[in-house]
Amino acid sequence: MLTDDGKHLYVSWDEYHLLVEKLALKVHASGWEFDQILCLARGGLRPGDVLSRVFDKPLGIMSTSSYRAEGGTLQGRLDIAKYITMPKGELAGRVLLVDDLADSGVTLNAVVERLRATPAITELRSAVIWVKGVSTYTPEYFVEKLDTSPWIHQPFEEYDTLRPEALKKKLSI
Secondary structure, three states, X not given: OEOOOOOEEEOOHHHHHHHHHHHHHHHHHHXXXXXXXXEEEOXXXXXXXXXXXXXXXXXXXXXXXXXXXXXXXXXXXXXXXXXXXXXXXXXXXXXXXXXXXXXXXXXXXXXXXXXXXXXXXXXXXXXXXXXXXXXXXXXXXXXXXXXXXXXXXXXXXXXXXXXXXXXXXXXXX
């Protein structure tokens, strides 16, 4: 649900899962065949996992981080992991890159540039749930293009500040 001021978008678990499923169908409808999925951790882990299961393709993970200040709400220096975690072999062939959103586009542009320089990758396409209005990168597949650039409150964000003692209290254990 987008707030009246357009600055916040609140997403429930049910909405989130539906959006990931819609993303899978958009990729499928394109008819593009790919060999592997590479998700960007952390935001792309959940959609990457679902797409890996739906398409029955191996899932690789690349860690990136740019949100550090103000409880993860202000973009900081971009860090991209040197290595990619794969269940078997190397990242190669036709690769679907998955993240949760194209925010500024900085992370996706940097990762795509690095991956395109990898000789073993013959084709690369990307998929996200949301593309924000300010993004300098537009993936081949996305579910929602937002005219503005609201802060997207994803359902799992509660865990960003929930520590074991608070969780214990929440569950009354």
